Amino acid sequence: MKMQEHEIEKKIRSISADQYMEIIKLARAAKKNSAKKADIKVAVIGTCSLQYFVMVLKVILLKYGISAEIYEGQYDGINMEVFDRASALYCFQPDVVIVLSDYRDIKEFPSLFDTNDAVDSYIKKNGEYYSEMWDRLSEIKGCHILQANLVTPVERVLGNLESGVYYSRRIFYQLLNIEMTKRKRKNVTIIDMEYLASIAGKDKWFDRKSYFMNKLPFSLEQIGIVCDVFAQQIAELKGKIKKCLVLDLDNTLWGGVVADEGPLGIQTDPNQAEGEAYLEFQKYILELKNRGVILGVISKNDYETAKEPFDKNENMILKYDDFSAFIANWENKAKNIEAMANELNIGTDSFVFFDDNPAEREIVKMYHPEVTVIEVPENIAEYVTALERAHPFDWLNITKEDISRTESYVSNSARKTLQIQFKDYQEYLKALEMESEVGPLDKNNLERFTQLINKSNQFNLRTQRYSEGTISQMTSSPDYRLLTVKLSDKFSKFGIISCIILKKEESECFIDTWVMSCRVLKRDVEKLVFNHIVKEAVNWKCERITGEYIPTVKNKLVKNLLPELGFELIETDDTGKERYSCSVELAKYNKTMIKER
Amino acid sequence: MNIKETLEKIFRDVFEDEDIILTESTTAEDIEDWDSLTHIQLIEEIEQEFKIKFTLQEITGLKNVGEFITLVERKLSN
Known part of the structure; x- marks a missing residue:
């Protein structure tokens, strides 16, 4: 039975990135599928086995609505392909090159007792290798590079001393990762594999058996999670950028229902475990806003009731003015998302929806498949991690305009700023x-x-x-x-x-x-x-x-x-x-x- | 379900082919998609299903499904 691409696309949307067996099966099905015209050409090069990565990346890209033609580099082919302008890689003319570097690529290290200066010059030398590689790849017109950084291995020959001496391998890997960041060009995005591995836990990340048998750089279990991070960056390159986080209020930003318990009765008490968890979540949201994420509220409440805690409850970390749009009414939330998109003048596809009520999530998913709907856990202690795991705001870069944008989208705040510019209120009204x-x-x-x-x-x-x-x-x-x-x-x-x-x-x-x-x-x-x-x-x-x-x-x-x-x-x-x-x-x-x- | 039937179920699942019938003498030659990659997938599924862990040397020496069954039996009896 042959599955059509749109069926695969639909299925992949409902699979979470850690269901790796399901993903691999879909990936296999997608592989057999004669692809429709590709939206983007992606080349994957690396030192380890790339087959699974390529297969799974293709299907995960479908989740983002992207049909990709993928070039699979040769085994251990980075140097061969990058530094030969006549290689198949250059003939392919990719829009995106993924460089899956691996800690095993590094063959030479500082020696015991090397001075700090010697180590630094070693780092510089290694850094130059990456710069040169990126320069070469940038000769491909319009090419963007997604460079994996190094996952530091479990082995520590010097044991705990690896963090105690500057010439250790562990420090070397860490410095090299930092060096990559320092040297990165505009068209290079560093993919933080070291972070992904640390989240999984390195015992789980590395699957030694699969490495020896098949040269898999990391456990098959991680394949969906890793490919999702790459796929999202590619989606960003295609302009599919999430800008706005839409939040519910009751049992999302605070515990309990404000209409029942009143603005002071809701759970926001910093001295109680539950209240503290909600406040932590609010703090995290506020930090998202400060880095340029637009915030919105869609709540089933009377507007006045919904707003009250922001005015009256002193524990609240988020203030009313932090939200660029605030919708509290009894409409269904799918409709309200449209209203909010209109109000903010951004597409619904740039929305991320966070609501503790599964029914609301369902209705939004149904009417707006383009909205990223976070699977909110029942456990409020996991709210922040749920958002982190979905990493919807993995922007390619961050600009000063992004930061000011939240301000300009905060329509109310913007009006206030405008108000300050005009001494005469009538003049202000005119300017509106x-x-x-x-x-x-x-x-x-x-x-x-x-x-x-x-x-x-x-x-x-x-x-x-x-x-x-x-x-x-x-x-x-x-x-x-x-x-x-x-x-x-x-x-x-x-x-x-x-x-x-x-x-x-x-x-x-x-x-x-x-x-x-x-x-x-x-x-x-x-x-x-x-x-x-x-x-x-x-x-x-x-x-x-x-x-x-x-x-x-x-x-x-x-x-x-x-x-x-x-x-x-x-x-x-x-x-x-x-x-x-x-x-x-x-x-x-x-x-x-x-x-x- | 005996071990062979369970393996058959896993094989059918991994290769998405309901027609697969395993015999003790079935080898990678007999199943089109059975390559080094699907082999890893098979190992993962079998490990999960029987809650066992194979060693590297155990899986590299396997010649056919019969040996697979013997290996699983031995792991389960330990």
Whole structure:
């Protein structure tokens, strides 16, 4: 039975890198497959046996959506192939050359009692070998080199003294690895095999039997994990770069559910094991942000509830402003990922999704196979290692722009920076280049309209809740006008951020509902909306506009909204409900910095 | 399942060929994909299945499936 490439691709996606037997089987199947047109040409050269590496790399690349043509170098062929410009390697014209160097390549070492200077010059000499090799390979046009560093062996002839004297072999290998890093050219990426081996544990890494029998440089068990690291770098070269880490909140950044336990009741106590583990995770995330990873939150929560711990819980290491995008609502997370991609203006394929809930992970995997979904362990102590093992942010290099990028993507922070530049607030609003679209409720937006009306607590004049059915009925009644307001600025597309329900009551236009998302406060959206309310009142030939403020625990924000727009207070009842009125004729037109479409 | 049947299962799995039938005299010549690489894979699978570890000298001397079976029997009885 022959498996098609896309079937293999689908299967390989669901296999974890340590299931090496499964991977090898798929690799064998992929090998027999007549490859479709290759996206990239990869040459693998080395001193040990390369067959397994080449076979498995090919199939793991499929996991990243890359179809590769791979050149398998000759056994122990590095010198022969690199330093002969007429070799098959040069004829192949690879885009990427993988150099699998091995500690066994080194045949000469410093002698006992060599001075430090002698050792250093030895290192330099060996380093020059790598430089020369890279120079030669760079003659292949546009070629990028993935250079494996040396895994220091288990043997220590001098025992513990190997770390006690500078002329030891162990120190020599270590210095040589550092020398490679120092000398690396722009088109060279060092692959840290020494690290991979240390994670596996060297007793497991080296399989001596397989080496003697087949010259395998490391145990077959590691083949998937190793190839995955190389494949990811190749994916990066092809522009498949992960930039943004999307996090859940409850039981991911803190223990427990904030809606149940409150912002102070959640587990973030540094003096308790569990709390400490969550805080460690937060610290790690913060360090990711500081090195240029964009952070986002997608949480099934009310926005206000989700945000509260960041404002009120002093144990929290991550602050609200560390996140470039913060989505807390009741939408499914696959949809929210799209919304976030829009907001941040990056592709969903640059997302890494971290959520403790397997159901959420499943839905994201299903709708967005391009998103890297981390298999989050149940054990919170392993959160950091789970992210490390998946190494999604293995960038080819890091630039100062990467670091500043997190800042510029932090839309809110960016707006704040902008704010500092402008002394005049109006000037700032102007620089935001806001655009708005106000219009009657479109059927497609019924869900969002209902959601905003039923979820808004702060900017909500009367806190009337309506079902989707009721709202739908209103749209077909001549006595109701339902308006939606969309907003975007140079940083973000906010979508629908305000909803209004107007009701004609004889010669009065009554503001039944007026809600707005708090994300767009202080931008004069309310003034713009008022202009439209007046327009509707004129269309209805009403004389007055009436409105009410019904106080709740949460809506103090809009207590002065109506008087500030020029309404007069006409009545206050004993529940605190205030009734306002405004003449249509005298209503003033508000100028704003928002361009209307 | 006796040792031969278990080996057969592993061989079928590794070579992805349900038609493989092992006899004591089966050698690498008889199975198309049985090369030095698949040999390592076979060894790994057999070691895992029977929870045994072969020495280098044990596996380099194997001539046919019969010897494989004898070797596994001996390791298991130790």
